[in-house]
Amino acid sequence: MMTETSRKRKRVVILGATGSIGESALKVARDIPDRMEIVGLAANRNAEKLAAAANETRAQSVCLVDETKIDILTSELEYKPRIFAGEEGLREVACLTGAEMVLVAIVGTGGLRPALAAIEAGKDLAVASKEILVMAGEIVMREARDSNVHVLPVDSEHNAIFQCLEGKHSLDVRRIILTASGGPFRETPRKNFDAITPGQALKHPTWNMGPKITIDSATLFNKGLEMIEAHWLFGVEMKRVEVVIHPQSIVHSMVEFADGSALAQLSYSNMCFPIQYAVTWPDRVPNSLPPLDFSKLSRLEFFTPRYDDFPALDLARRAGEIGGTLPAVMNAANEVAVAGFLGRQVSFQDIWQIVEEVMNRHTSVAHPDLDAILEADQWARKEAQGRVTSINP
Numbered sequence: 001m002m003t004e005t006s007r008k009r010k011r012v013v014i015l016g017a018t019g020s021i022g023e024s025a026l027k028v029a030r031d032i033p034d035r036m037e038i039v040g041l042a043a044n045r046n047a048e049k050l051a052a053a054a055n056e057t058r059a060q061s062v063c064l065v066d067e068t069k070i071d072i073l074t075s076e077l078e079y080k081p082r083i084f085a086g087e088e089g090l091r092e093v094a095c096l097t098g099a100e101m102v103l104v105a106i107v108g109t110g111g112l113r114p115a116l117a118a119i120e121a122g123k124d125l126a127v128a129s130k131e132i133l134v135m136a137g138e139i140v141m142r143e144a145r146d147s148n149v150h151v152l153p154v155d156s157e158h159n160a161i162f163q164c165l166e167g168k169h170s171l172d173v174r175r176i177i178l179t180a181s182g183g184p185f186r187e188t189p190r191k192n193f194d195a196i197t198p199g200q201a202l203k204h205p206t207w208n209m210g211p212k213i214t215i216d217s218a219t220l221f222n223k224g225l226e227m228i229e230a231h232w233l234f235g236v237e238m239k240r241v242e243v244v245i246h247p248q249s250i251v252h253s254m255v256e257f258a259d260g261s262a263l264a265q266l267s268y269s270n271m272c273f274p275i276q277y278a279v280t281w282p283d284r285v286p287n288s289l290p291p292l293d294f295s296k297l298s299r300l301e302f303f304t305p306r307y308d309d310f311p312a313l314d315l316a317r318r319a320g321e322i323g324g325t326l327p328a329v330m331n332a333a334n335e336v337a338v339a340g341f342l343g344r345q346v347s348f349q350d351i352w353q354i355v356e357e358v359m360n361r362h363t364s365v366a367h368p369d370l371d372a373i374l375e376a377d378q379w380a381r382k383e384a385q386g387r388v389t390s391i392n393p
Ligand code: NDP
Pocket: 015, 016, 017, 018, 019, 020, 021, 022, 042, 043, 044, 045, 046, 047, 065, 090, 104, 105, 106, 107, 108, 110, 128, 129, 130, 131, 154, 155, 156, 207, 208, 209, 210, 211, 212, 213, 271
């Protein structure tokens, strides 16, 4: 007979299993085995790490996008799962029969098509990859509504907002207030920005994350992307999405309601909290994560962002307000500029400059379909790459 716990055990596919979010998701699965079973795992090219995750979880299906590394994957596997490869394999794993939820934790835009395929196959989505909502939030949310599946936010800020909004009417929301740590250069004078190295930018003060999102946290593009993500996830206009700097990263975001009351969600900065809640929602399940020790929280501070010194927030607001293909263009240009910075081809400040120039050259297409979005994405990548090359031929 099925017990209450086995009935509620969620069968989850992890796309991006070898990354920082993927690792945290594996920790959650280890921590609450009665509530989370991993049935599918996918990564891009890290065959060894994918095989290790598969050997531990005994996931029934495993996908490596880079087909040239499949031999390494098979030789490292200690059992015989179904093996998928390439982009098509990624979509198949996203639609796995028997899976109930797909956690999309692929950095960049590679998660968009598999996410849409998962929705079409009736799977709930747990979304870490904010890029897919920035690029195609209108389509993703519409498809999810039409297929009657849930989109559960994993980004800690959006997971916090999701928790604050539960049981509330969206008409009663006055403001969504996203908290931002401010990154490693929160107090660095603008005149010193030109000397910033990738090594310095990769040292995040409060979160341990993959390299792309860590640079985005330093430029504040991460928060800009999150403003647009919140707009789509919660159906709130951009003008009601605000940002406040909160260096301690304890308050993960807040919602202010029509009566002036604000609700917030608090925890230590550990992605296992939001991942677990996305998986067990609407239930609260005991785990081994440390709860807040309020006697040791000496202060929680909140500051207005330095908008002029960190132009990413204004660029993202503009992209979100104009909408159409402009957010996809901003996202793609930023991805190329960040890669250029990490490759030491352009400076930290060039990232904002490149994104702004590419956005200025784009004429946005309103309510784009997927093809128009992907076309804009490709266009922006080429434009941004051209700028990177012209700065550092
Ligand atoms: P990482 O760089 O640590 O990991 C990226 C993962 O994506 C890896 O598993 C990588 O595989 C896989 N991947 C990359 N490209 C492809 C592709 N084309 N097809 C399939 N898989 C691919 O990133 P993070 O875990 O930090 O971030 C993942 C997403 O989650 C991002 O969108 C980020 O913005 C978001 N996020 C991350 C947070 C964090 O704390 N890290 C917090 C909130 C959101 P391989 O290793 O084989 O290359």
